[in-house]
Amino acid sequence: MPKAIDLAYVTYQATDLGLMEEFMHDFGLVTAERRNDLLFLRGADSAPFVHVTRLGSNSKFLGGGLRMASRADLDELASMPGSSPVEKVEDWPGGGWRVRMIAPDGFIVDAVWGQKEVETLSHRPRNPVNWGDNKERVNASLRPKREAGLVLRLGHFVLRVTNHAETLSWFQTRFGLLTSDVMCVPGDESKIIGTFVRFDRGSQPVDHHCLLINEASEIGVHHCSFEMQDIDAVMGAHDYLVSKGHKLDVGVGRHLIGSQIFDYWRDPFGFRVEHYTDGDVANNNYKGLNYQVSAEDTTQWGSDPTPDFFH
């Protein structure tokens, strides 16, 4: 089975690239390349870009890309029904090779391999913490700033789909994704409404989820999410985004499933984007749990979700 090892990017269409770019700079992404009809944004890590916006007559989520373990994975994917042949990527930063597929509900999903990495961007290292039982900071003070953060990397995205089982199977057979935790209707374990999946890198820990597949009435993306180095980065960015007049969605809080400290914002086109830090990681030994949870249970502390968060 082909195996993906990381997320590569998420892709959107929007009516104004300048507006997207301005917001994303405040949010903590950096322009990798801006063209008349395309905007590529990156984080601090070595990925050439993690967020793509295509100029269009309306705004919508298009899909995403996953990075494959080997070139042979692309050949295998290309032989599956509905896949493009293996294409050399000539026109996007980082180049490499790609197989383009259409997932259920019409999402455009790329499998990529061989992208050229770029130099990482320097950022403030994580702050040392004086834990109750372990003091990491001696003869030193913290001076975090209310400033735009610089996100490190794309952590996950969440799809709202018509048929949960069909989409889950589509992704798992193409990308070798492991099931982390499952969300089902309270009182009915058989009624699954969402599955968190992660990459299979054997004994190496990976994020608790790179993708959450949710069955919902409204199809599209729920949010995409970017990792920051510590809670000071999340909180400093929060205050900065408030000061710039951007629209807070939900945050700050601590999730139940995945344990992330989260902060959700709306971009100028209404798409949710999340900052997170201190999320769970798991290797292939992790046996997932079946959570019977209502919407209110998904936040352990902090800001509760808005009524439309789970629609």
Ligand SMILES: [Fe+2]
């Ligand atoms: Fe998230």
